[in-house]
């Protein structure tokens with residue numbers, strides 16, 4: 001999903017690189033600590049689950065607090081007990097009148113569940129999935145509290161909160177590091193020749209640079225019509 005409601009990709013990269021903190025105790029961890037390995041790295045090197053539990057001696061090591069976390073995304077990097085589980089989790093909110101950029105998760109399928117509010121989702125799974133007219137099928141859902149949708153691994157998807165109130169959600173991922181691919185930003189990371197050829201030559205030269213510069217850094221964009229309907233100032 002959005003990871004952090006209005007965070008930038010740079011902030012996200014930083015958040016996903018947070019150092020792990022709990023103190024190591026076992027023999028293996030003393031050796032690993034001497035080599036300056038993070039707790040997450042030590043857990044990944046452990047030979048057994050038993051060794052992993054020894055590296056997490058405190059019951060409090062097993063709590064992730066979304067209410068105080070700098071970024072409300074629990075991955076194996078900032079929540080070491082996830083090492084070996086194949087899972088990560090996000091709890092967050094989509095502000096009123098906002099939309100997440102079209103994105104994908106390179107290593108995980110996402111289960112997005114609304115806990116409050118209303119969100120519209122759109123998803124294009126992969127090439128070859130077409131509608132009755134043979135065009136790329138866009139799977140659209142309208143979710144209210146208590147409803148869930150699935151974004152298969154690698155599918156392009158976006159979410160819109162069309163209401164004047166915040167929408168709260170949880171999202172589960174079947175990877176310890178689900179990560180995010182920003183479709184437009186990454187596409188325009190290629191050189192002009194590649195971009196021009198990819199778009200059939202209809203945009204070229206200065207226009208490519210204009211588009212490249214115009215793609216916002218933030219993961220969420222505001223929906224203008226909705227803002228005026230709700231009397232909300234631009235953030």
Ligand SMILES: *[C@@H]1O[C@H](CO)[C@@H](O)[C@H](O)[C@H]1NC(C)=O
Nearest residue numbers: 022023024025057058059060
């Ligand atoms: C266990 O957690 C407490 C509080 O977070 C901390 O003070 C203590 O040093 C921890 N103990 C170990 C062995 O990590």
Ligand SMILES: *[C@@H]1O[C@H](CO)[C@@H](O)[C@H](O)[C@H]1NC(C)=O
Nearest residue numbers: 092093115116117166167168
């Ligand atoms: C949505 O989440 C925010 C921030 O966690 C919280 O303050 C608010 O009460 C939640 N709204 C609802 C309707 O659950």
